Amino acid sequence: MPVVYETTSDGTVLELAESQAIERYLATKFHLFGKNEYEHHKVEQFLTSTDTTQQTFTTKVISAAPDKRVEAANNFYAEVLPKFIEIHEAHLKKNGSNGHYVGDSIT
Numbered sequence: 001m002p003v004v005y006e007t008t009s010d011g012t013v014l015e016l017a018e019s020q021a022i023e024r025y026l027a028t029k030f031h032l033f034g035k036n037e038y039e040h041h042k043v044e045q046f047l048t049s050t051d052t053t054q055q056t057f058t059t060k061v062i063s064a065a066p067d068k069r070v071e072a073a074n075n076f077y078a079e080v081l082p083k084f085i086e087i088h089e090a091h092l093k094k095n096g097s098n099g100h101y102v103g104d105s106i107t
């Protein structure tokens with residue numbers, strides 16, 4: 001399990017575990033989680049979308065019976081993934097096709 005340790009200016013050692021918690025902590029700390037509440041939640045929206053798609057792949061493809069795995073993968077690539085890409089591409093286009101999910105800076 002990933003763990004981040006951070007020593008504060010007063011010497012207190014902070015410990016944070018779990019990759020998603022660490023990612024969000026660091027994104028917030030380094031101002032990569034949007035510039036306001038709305039942008040923050042827009043980033044959360046797309047993080048959740050990505051996580052859900054990954055979970056779908058795991059539960060529908062990886063966990064499928066060996067004799068059904070190819071069929072499940074083909075369905076995922078034909079049905080689930082194109083919808084995911086379409087939604088993300090439409091949002092990125094709406095944001096000016098600048099490669100960023102919010103504003104004009106990295107998230």
